Amino acid sequence: MDTTQLLKGVLDLAVLAVLDDKDGYGYDVVRRLREAGLTDVGDASVYGTLRRLFQAGALTSYVVPSDAGPHRKYYGLNDAGRAQLARSGADWRSFATAVDSLLRPIREIA
Amino acid sequence: MTTPPPPAPTATVPDAEAYAARVRAALADLPPAAREDLLADLGDHLAEVAGEDPGRPLADLLGPPEDYAAELRSSAGLAPAGGAAAAARGPGGLRGHRWVTATREFLPELVPGWWVLRAALLAGLLTAVLGGGVLLWLLLTAVLVPLSVTFGRWVRADRGRRPLGIIADVVAVLVAVGVLGLASGGSGSSPVVQEGVVVPGSGRYGLEGVTNLFPYSPDGRPLTDVLLYDQDGNPVELRPDWDAGGNPITRVPRYDTGGRVVGNAYPQEQTVDVDSAGGDGTTVRRVPPPVVRPPALQPR
Numbered sequence: 430m431d432t433t434q435l436l437k438g439v440l441d442l443a444v445l446a447v448l449d450d451k452d453g454y455g456y457d458v459v460r461r462l463r464e465a466g467l468t469d470v471g472d473a474s475v476y477g478t479l480r481r482l483f484q485a486g487a488l489t490s491y492v493v494p495s496d497a498g499p500h501r502k503y504y505g506l507n508d509a510g511r512a513q514l515a516r517s518g519a520d521w522r523s524f525a526t527a528v529d530s531l532l533r534p535i536r537e538i539a
Numbered sequence: 540m541t542t543p544p545p546p547a548p549t550a551t552v553p554d555a556e557a558y559a560a561r562v563r564a565a566l567a568d569l570p571p572a573a574r575e576d577l578l579a580d581l582g583d584h585l586a587e588v589a590g591e592d593p594g595r596p597l598a599d600l601l602g603p604p605e606d607y608a609a610e611l612r613s614s615a616g617l618a619p620a621g622g623a624a625a626a627a628r629g630p631g632g633l634r635g636h637r638w639v640t641a642t643r644e645f646l647p648e649l650v651p652g653w654w655v656l657r658a659a660l661l662a663g664l665l666t667a668v669l670g671g672g673v674l675l676w677l678l679l680t681a682v683l684v685p686l687s688v689t690f691g692r693w694v695r696a697d698r699g700r701r702p703l704g705i706i707a708d709v710v711a712v713l714v715a716v717g718v719l720g721l722a723s724g725g726s727g728s729s730p731v732v733q734e735g736v737v738v739p740g741s742g743r744y745g746l747e748g749v750t751n752l753f754p755y756s757p758d759g760r761p762l763t764d765v766l767l768y769d770q771d772g773n774p775v776e777l778r779p780d781w782d783a784g785g786n787p788i789t790r791v792p793r794y795d796t797g798g799r800v801v802g803n804a805y806p807q808e809q810t811v812d813v814d815s816a817g818g819d820g821t822t823v824r825r826v827p828p829p830v831v832r833p834p835a836l837q838p839r
Contacts, residue, residue: 477614
């Protein structure tokens with residue numbers, strides 16, 4: 430199954446969830462999503478999503494200087510982001526449960 | 540905003556800068572504010588990515604910058620490239636965009652043709668309703684074409700009237716589908732045997748209230764695409780129109796390898812149109828299979 434289409438729908442939620450765990454900078458968020466199993470996630474998609482969520486007022490951002498490499502722009506959730514995470518998370522759970530229950534009879538046939 | 544930090548002196552930075560420049564070029568059609576917001580930290584971000592795997596060019600890690608830009612656009616919720624501005628700027632590799640632009644340019648020329656077509660469609664519907672022939676259809680078309688064109692020009696004159704135009708077009712398309720349905724359905728009214736045994740949820744065959752059938756194998760597994768026939772070899776076709784709550788049921792048709800509809804394959808895949816809470820519009824819901832526990836049959 431082509432997961433890129435699925436990813437499109439849940440990337441906001443996945444990014445919010447990752448940042449709820451711990452603040453992170455762009456590439457760090459990409460890495461944590463991939464480590465969590467979303468191996469197909471694109472760098473540009475994550476970067477664009479971070480910018481859009483920031484623009485929408487769901488994220489805070491701050492720059493952390495680094496002597497080893499470039500300065501890093503960290504993102505974290507604010508209250509609006511946490512509220513969005515809770516809402517979307519609940520939507521996702523009921524959606525996933527519904528799809529799961531649709532899949533059950535198929536599993537029995539197979 | 541804070542002043543941009545000076546780029547760290549790593550070997551990968553020139554690569555990141557070149558890559559970012561090409562991404563920026565691919566986004567040249569965006570409004571400057573949106574573009575700058577999107578690209579503000581891209582250089583740093585790309586340098587970060589490059590730093591993860593020093594020595595490998597970014598295009599290896601991330602793909603072509605143009606693809607990266609397209610992904611960035613869609614994830615940031617911005618319009619896709621392909622507007623006239625992008626095509627005009629086109630630094631190569633934009634032949635596809637030029638083609639898109641050409642298509643966009645000639646589409647408006649087709650619109651008056653659509654005005655004529657929708658008049659003919661409406662005339663077709665009226666003719667079918669009135670039970671008339673080709674002559675009535677031509678006559679009605681002749682009357683309706685000027686009305687449709689006048690309406691089209693009136694809508695076009697003012698942006699605020701666009702919704703009215705869209706409604707009219709949607710109605711016309713629905714009418715077109717209906718007219719096609721009438722045409723194909725009326726072309727050859729077939730004998731009863733080919734129609735199959737129609738059990739319209741009446742008391743016939745004791746199937747009142749039955750909207751679907753769910754066959755199971757002797758060991759209790761649900762079966763799919765079971766073809767059912769009656770004692771005379773007629774396909775048994777349940778044609779439920781309404782569920783117990785009075786909501787309309789739509790069957791998802793199955794086809795044979797020749798593309799003909801097979802009406803007696805069970806269980807039928809169905810959706811039901813449920814009135815939404817506000818009573819305003821409907822929700823389509825897939826009809827789930829019942830939860831059953833069939834008995835284990837003794838072997839014959």
